[in-house]
Amino acid sequence: MDARLLKIEAARAALAYVEDGATIGIGTGSTAEEFVRLLAAQVADGFVVVGVPTSERTARLCGELGVPLTTLDAAPRLSVTVDGADEIGPDLALIKGGGGALLREKIVAAASDGMVVIADSAKLVEMLGRFALPIEVNAFGLAATRLAVEKAASRLGLSGPVAVRGGKDEPFMTDGGHMILDASFGRIPDPRALSSTLHAIPGVVEHGLFLDLASVAIIAGENGVSTIKATR
Numbered sequence: 506m507d508a509r510l511l512k513i514e515a516a517r518a519a520l521a522y523v524e525d526g527a528t529i530g531i532g533t534g535s536t537a538e539e540f541v542r543l544l545a546a547q548v549a550d551g552f553v554v555v556g557v558p559t560s561e562r563t564a565r566l567c568g569e570l571g572v573p574l575t576t577l578d579a580a581p582r583l584s585v586t587v588d589g590a591d592e593i594g595p596d597l598a599l600i601k602g603g604g605g606a607l608l609r610e611k612i613v614a615a616a617s618d619g620m621v622v623i624a625d626s627a628k629l630v631e632m633l634g635r636f637a638l639p640i641e642v643n644a645f646g647l648a649a650t651r652l653a654v655e656k657a658a659s660r661l662g663l664s665g666p667v668a669v670r671g672g673k674d675e676p677f678m679t680d681g682g683h684m685i686l687d688a689s690f691g692r693i694p695d696p697r698a699l700s701s702t703l704h705a706i707p708g709v710v711e712h713g714l715f716l717d718l719a720s721v722a723i724i725a726g727e728n729g730v731s732t733i734k735a736t737r
């Protein structure tokens with residue numbers, strides 16, 4: 506089946522997790538955008554929902570399609586967030602940030618009672634790390650932070666290129682004005698150790714390991730849509 510159709514099927518199934526009248530988090534990326542399109546169609550039919558977007562890109566699409574928005578400051582607790590992922594590993598540990606929105610995505614997911622991940626089956630992995638791990642960093646001291654990331658990773662037995670997204674001359678900038686390092690460490694046997702190690706580095710704003718956040722993953726594949734629940 507066409508990759509876009511799989512994304513649409515996963516997004517459609519996620520609508521069941523959104524109650525009429527709810528305030529929800531809305532993710533970023535091509536799969537999340539399919540969800541926005543389907544949600545907008547329901548809003549046009551009278552469904553009541555308010556969204557907190559996880560990026561300016563998502564906010565724009567919601568605005569264009571008529572999905573009402575609010576901010577996390579006005580609505581600090583959300584019933585659910587629906588978002589995509591770059592990788593889905595054991596017990597719904599995720600790599601996110603391929604679209605560069607990982608900081609807001611993580612803040613919004615953490616402010617939600619549940620996180621519903623929507624993806625096609627190609628995103629399922631037995632161990633995280635095939636997708637380069639996005640690490641959001643402050644622009645100040647970029648080279649030092651990058652070196653610190655490499656050294657800290659090597660203490661955990663991880664190595665591989667750590668690239669500035671977009672390149673040094675025209676770096677990708679996040680909505681928060683930060684830069685992204687894409688760390689190709691390969692397989693990550695202990696995501697928790699890597700998470701706390703990265704959090705301890707000054708200059709690292711956030712990283713794309715989403716641990717203990719996703720409650721449900723809706724996976725669309727050639728044989729239909731399946732649901733995986735976190736065991737936590």
Ligand SMILES: O=C(CO)[C@H](O)[C@H](O)COP(=O)(O)O
Nearest residue numbers: 534535536589602603604606
């Ligand atoms: O984390 C993300 C953005 O920061 C996206 O959810 C992730 O990159 C998946 O995107 P897509 O649905 O386009 O494959």
